[in-house]
Amino acid sequence: MSEAVGEMICEGEFEEFRDPLLKLRGVTPEFAALLKEAGYFTIESIATEVPHFLFQRIGERMGFSLDKAEALIRDARSKLDIRILSARELYEEELRRKTIPTGSKGLDEILGGGIRTQEITEVCGSYACGKTELVYTTAVLAPKALGGDVLILDTEATLSVSRIRQIAKARELDPDEAISPIHLRRVPSSSDLIATLETAHKFIKERNIRYLAIDSFVSPFRREYPGRELLCPRQQKLNYAIGLLIKFARAYDMAVLVTNQVLATPVAQYTTTRPEFLRPPIGGYVMAYGANNRIYLQETDKPNVSIATLIDSSYLPRQSRTIKITERGIEDAG
Ligand SMILES: Nc1ncnc2c1ncn2[C@@H]1O[C@H](COP(=O)(O)OP(=O)(O)O)[C@@H](O)[C@H]1O
Ligand SMILES: [Mg+2]
Known part of the structure; x- marks a missing residue:
């Protein structure tokens, strides 16, 4: 990243730039570390996961639950451009x-x-x-x-x-x-x-x-x-x-x-x-x-x-x- 870009984004944003998982609602750096430990490094990897697999891999650590897994996947999907396409677009x-x-x-x-x-x-x-x-x-x-x-x-x-x-x-x-x-x-x-x-x-x-x-x-x-x-x-x-x-x-x-x-x-x-x-x-x-x-x-x-x-x-x-x-x-x- 160039220095000019570095100056344009403040400290918190810089963290998000480095770690996309922090863009997800309720994901703290500690929780992001847990997700990465379980193999989720990107928003796509969460958005495309099955809720019970995500829950299985993280477990009940830091108050995580199946409901929270579902909410996290929903949030990840909303951050990506996932929508119904017209036949022409497809x-x-x-x-x-x-x-x-x-x-x-x-x-x-x-x-x-x-x-x-x-x-x-x-x-x-x-x-x-x-x-x-x-x-x-x-x-x-x-x-x-x-x-x-x-x-x-x-x-x-x-x-x-x-x-x-x-x-x-x-x-x-x-x-x-x-x-x-x-x-x-x-x-x-x-x-x-x-x-x-x-x-x-x-x-x-x-x-x-x-x-x-x-x-x-x-x-x-x-x-x-x-x-x-x-x-x-x-x-x-x-x-x-x-x-x-x-x-x-x-x-x-x-x-x-x-x-x-x-x-x-x-x-x-x-x-x-x-x-x-x-x-x-x-x-x-x-x-x-x-x-x-x-x-x-x-x-x-x-x-x-x-x-x-x-x-x-x-x-x-x-x-x-x-x-x-x-x-x-x-x-x-x-
Ligand atoms: N340098 C080469 N020149 C010509 N044929 C080769 C060469 N290296 C391997 N082969 C041939 O490729 C065949 C093996 O193909 P391969 O793709 O490994 O088969 P498989 O379907 O089992 O993966 C062998 O019959 C071998 O003779
Ligand atoms: Mg072979």
């Missing part, structure tokens, strides 16, 4: 959404331009069909496309920065410059993933994160909650995590990509050529409803060549294109 907002190129023009085409801001894009498929390569390629291309930084959460410990640098170099970008806006975190478990997302607001805002990629998203939930008995808590946790991603996408005008595995054993009960029926993506209906666009990558007989099909979208038709994995990451095949 259309203009849709036109302002940006896309990250995937590296393959064909894949961009079937996605309506690429990985879009304010949406959750899922890419699923069996191993080695290009999911992680898509994360790398889009991470290299996102900073220019969106004008912000990239955060990759890696639950499989397969992430290779050397490979990201190689893709950048093959695309005639400076590898050092290409990796400087990319931030990474190895996430060992589903609870760590949820905790990371819950506390990510501050980092997202400070670093202007415009692209979040999670590789892979559903597998830690599946690994830690095995079997039918644990299906219910697993799906609840997964649903909660998807809810957080939707909030991020909206609140920070961010593009979100999640990769997902598919069932290894074919479940062919009847004749079908649809890959998503033969080897369905894991995560069930919760994942299916959470993603705006779902891309299925299917391996072919040719090494490093996959068929990408948009298997589900709220506004785009089902289409396929062939992609290949090269030194440049994801590219059009042929």
